[in-house]
Amino acid sequence: MPWPSRKRDKGAVADKKEPDAKIAKTENETSDKEEEEMSAKPPAGSSKSGWKNWKKKESESGGEESKITYCHWLLKSEPESRLEKGVDVKFSVDDLKAQPNQTTCWDGVRNYQARNFLRSMKLGQQAFFYHSNCKEPGIVALVKIVKEAYPDHTQFDQKDPHYDSTSRKENPKWSMVDVQFVRMTKRFIPLSEIKAHHLAHKADGGPLKDMMLFSRQRLSIQPLTQEEFDFVLSLEEEKPH
């Protein structure tokens, strides 16, 4: 599994907590500045300016480069049991479907870049549910964001494998969103197949040429452009390879 250590317990209370979420938002706004720096590590092998441009692209809207607007996501989760500090972090799509409302909070993200993506997610946006660290890695389902970023309570829980002793209640470092199951993809879309398209597209300029699954392989929360999302989704109509 990724960082998201799905909790089998609570099924996330979508909505209801409006005040909390608001407070979190304003707090995050200010805390963002300081933490942004440490999170802003250039990808290995890329220049500083390249990274700056990338960051710029993300915040701007309008202009040449801003076709890079992300409105879809890929969320990794581990469908097979694995112990992290004595706690099983397994969370498969079946586990998601078994939650009340088929909804869960996406807690346990402890990576700044992933966190920043979490915080930019908007209500109603769709995401791929991806099985990682397992026999058959790949996309199994569609989910949607049903609650925007709010503080991840597991950072304050000493018994949680993702407890963070450096985080303050007044200024939480880590956020989570709530996601709800939408549907299974019409078929399993294996990583191997997505990768094959990615390689082909690098040569011919197709839609998956820059897909983050391959350029930032370890990121558990990844954005997709509309084009990337549409192309990957179109694969479910094809025959398996």
Place this chain on the structure above:
DNA sequence: GCCAACGTTGGC
């Protein structure tokens, strides 16, 4: 601020 050591992710 550089960079080596270390830790983690995750495909294979």
Place this chain on the structure above:
DNA sequence: GCCAACGTTGGC
């Protein structure tokens, strides 16, 4: 289970 590809930490 191996190990490549990173992200983080800490010495200097």
